[in-house]
Structure formats: C-alpha cells, structure tokens
Amino acid sequence: MRVLLTGSSGWLGRFLAPRLREDGHEVTGLDVAPGADTQILGSVADRALVERTFADHGIEAVIHSGALHKPDIVRYKRQAFIDGNVTGTLNLLEAAAAAGNDRFVFTSTTSLMVSEALHRGALDRALWMTEDYGPLEPRNIYGVTKLAAEQLCRLAHREHGLPVCILRTSRFFPEEDDTRRDRSGPNIKANEFLNRRLTVEDAAEAHVAALARAPVLGFGTFIVSAPPPFSPRDCEALALDAAAVVERYFPDAPRLYAGAGWTLPARIDRVYVPAAAEAGLGFRARTDFASILEAIAQGRQLPFVHDPSYVSPKERAVEGEKATC
Ligand SMILES: NC(=O)c1ccc[n+]([C@@H]2O[C@H](COP(=O)([O-])OP(=O)(O)OC[C@H]3O[C@@H](n4cnc5c(N)ncnc54)[C@H](O)[C@@H]3O)[C@@H](O)[C@H]2O)c1
Numbered sequence: 001m002r003v004l005l006t007g008s009s010g011w012l013g014r015f016l017a018p019r020l021r022e023d024g025h026e027v028t029g030l031d032v033a034p035g036a037d038t039q040i041l042g043s044v045a046d047r048a049l050v051e052r053t054f055a056d057h058g059i060e061a062v063i064h065s066g067a068l069h070k071p072d073i074v075r076y077k078r079q080a081f082i083d084g085n086v087t088g089t090l091n092l093l094e095a096a097a098a099a100g101n102d103r104f105v106f107t108s109t110t111s112l113m114v115s116e117a118l119h120r121g122a123l124d125r126a127l128w129m130t131e132d133y134g135p136l137e138p139r140n141i142y143g144v145t146k147l148a149a150e151q152l153c154r155l156a157h158r159e160h161g162l163p164v165c166i167l168r169t170s171r172f173f174p175e176e177d178d179t180r181r182d183r184s185g186p187n188i189k190a191n192e193f194l195n196r197r198l199t200v201e202d203a204a205e206a207h208v209a210a211l212a213r214a215p216v217l218g219f220g221t222f223i224v225s226a227p228p229p230f231s232p233r234d235c236e237a238l239a240l241d242a243a244a245v246v247e248r249y250f251p252d253a254p255r256l257y258a259g260a261g262w263t264l265p266a267r268i269d270r271v272y273v274p275a276a277a278e279a280g281l282g283f284r285a286r287t288d289f290a291s292i293l294e295a296i297a298q299g300r301q302l303p304f305v306h307d308p309s310y311v312s313p314k315e316r317a318v319e320g321e322k323a324t325c
Helices: 011-022 047-057 070-074 078-098 116-120 141-160 185-192 200-217 232-249 253-260 275-281 289-297 313-324
Strands: 002-006 026-031 061-064 104-109 127-129 164-169 219-224 270-272
Touching (some): 002 047, 002 078, 011 026, 026 047, 061 200, 070 078, 104 141, 104 200, 141 164, 141 219, 200 219, 219 275, 232 253, 253 289
Parallel strands (some): 002 061, 104 164, 164 219
C-alpha cells in the first residue's frame, strides 16, 4: 500500500519506515525535520501541504506518529501543541476520508491516562489501567491534545466511516527521563518494563499490526506496552513494596540486579495492561522484563536502547538554524 508516515524522521519513524517497506509498502515520510525516510518536509498543520501530499503520492493509508510530545512542553507554547497535535490530526483524518482510505493508525500515548494525583504519587494502590480507565484527566497540554486527537479519530470514524486504530503507546524513548535521577538511566528503563515501557522495535511492530487490522476492526483503542507479570490482586502490594512483589514472580531478580548494580522499584503506581492489543491486534511485545533478566544472566547486551544523547531531530534542525544565524 502507499502509506503516509508522519513523524518519519523521529525515533519511532526511523524504525517504522524500514519495517513497513519490509512488508512491501511504499512509504511517504512527512516531517518538519529532515531524515533518511522523509520525503516531504513540512507540518501536518499545513492543510494545503497535507492535501497536496495525498494527491501527489496517491496515499492509501496513514500512520500518524508526528507530534510534539512530553519533552516539548518546555520548548513550545501550548498553541503549537494545538496546531500540530490537534489541527494536524484533523487535516490528516479529513484528507484520508476524502481519499477513501480504508485505514488510519494514530500513535497516541498512555500519558493521557495520567492524572495529576497519579503523577504526584498520591494514590495508595497501583492502578490497573485498561482502555476503559476513566474519567480521563490528562495533566498537561501533551495529554490534552492527544486526547482531543483521539476524539477527532472517533468522530472521523463515526461521520465518515474511516477505519481507525488508536495506539496508546507506553514509553519507548531512548533518552534519560527528564524528571528522575534516583537510579541510572538503564536501571530506570529496565524497571519500567514491569509496568510502563516497551522497546521501540515492539512499538513499530504494533503499528504494523494495527495497519493490517484496522479495516476489519473499524475502530479500536489499544494500550501498547510490554506484558506486565502482575495481576490486579497485586495492586495494593505494588504501592507498598513493589520489590517484594517482583521477587515473588522473579526469585532471581534481586541477585541479578545486585550484580548489575541496580535496584528494583520500591513502589509501582500503575500497570498498563496490553491485553486488548493481544486479543484485537494479535500483537504482543516480544521484549519484557523477563527478557531483561535473561540478558543480564547471560551477560548479553540489554535488549533496549538507552541513549542519553538522543534529541528529537526537529530540535537539531532548530539548533542548526541558530548556528547559521
Ligand atoms: N517516545 C515515547 O516514549 C512515546 C511514548 C508514547 C507515545 N509516543 C508518541 O510516539 C510518536 C513518536 O514519538 P517519538 O518518540 O518518535 O518522538 P520524536 O520527537 O523522536 O519524533 C516525533 C517526530 O514528529 C515530528 N513532528 C513534530 N511535529 C510535527 C508536525 N507538526 N508535522 C510533522 N512532523 C512533526 C518531529 O520532527 C519528530 O521527527 C509521537 O506521537 C509521540 O507522542 C512516544
């Protein structure tokens, strides 16, 4: 199929574009920043550009991953989030519907399920979070605009019959967490595979699965994350002593972690549950917490990328412009 991939220069885009080509798709990449897989330089907020791209490239399907996201909150005004994440999504949905596309995949985020109270650690038990979790009260402009974009997807399906899969993706960024310094970066990431992370390769694979399934499903929202080892019965204990719960499931974890100089999480406040994606998309992340323990035990390279130097390519473009001024 002729697929329009937005955000093609970004972290996800550089894994997803080649993966789509591997399946025989013809990929047109659109991004505000240049990249190896980007043919169209510009913003999804530019309606004329979006319409031209559909006409010139005969677009048959869309994977919409381009967005301002959490680290951009300190760099951009709220209006830029509305323009790119909301108006941009509307432009793509309407162009896709007008072109008679039969599938649209939207990269959303589990972050829109995180309220201020959850973020503050004010809850006394871990939340078992499925797609039905609500009411949703996103705590920042990123979550608010992603939720608005999800609702636009829902509307486009209802009004135009456009088949849409929304992927509420958990963390897969390679850089340091901008809010935490209590453990080393790799240790933090490894811990997150218990409840709120997946590899970028698995995130790409989920999009491939959603692209294949969207026409059959019509409309669906799916949490995409590594399968957690826990059950809802663990939620109280996870908030009190997560390390003890982890040790119950993985008796070798404390020893392996000690060898790596790492520590298990003291508290887990939420568990993203990807069961619907497994049932509806046939997608299950290949890398989970057990894979990480296995890699440590066998002295192999960790099965996820940690790259503190990663910067979104649009920031590099901005830096480049400043440097040439
Ligand atoms: N990285 C994560 O952990 C994570 C977690 C959940 C969801 N997501 C979502 O995954 C998607 C990809 O994120 P990423 O981690 O690859 O980030 P990234 O910043 O590396 O890539 C995003 C890309 O989108 C492009 N972009 C931004 N605004 C645009 C616009 N208006 N028009 C066209 N392109 C635009 C950027 O230039 C960038 O190349 C985003 O939608 C993000 O919200 C990311």
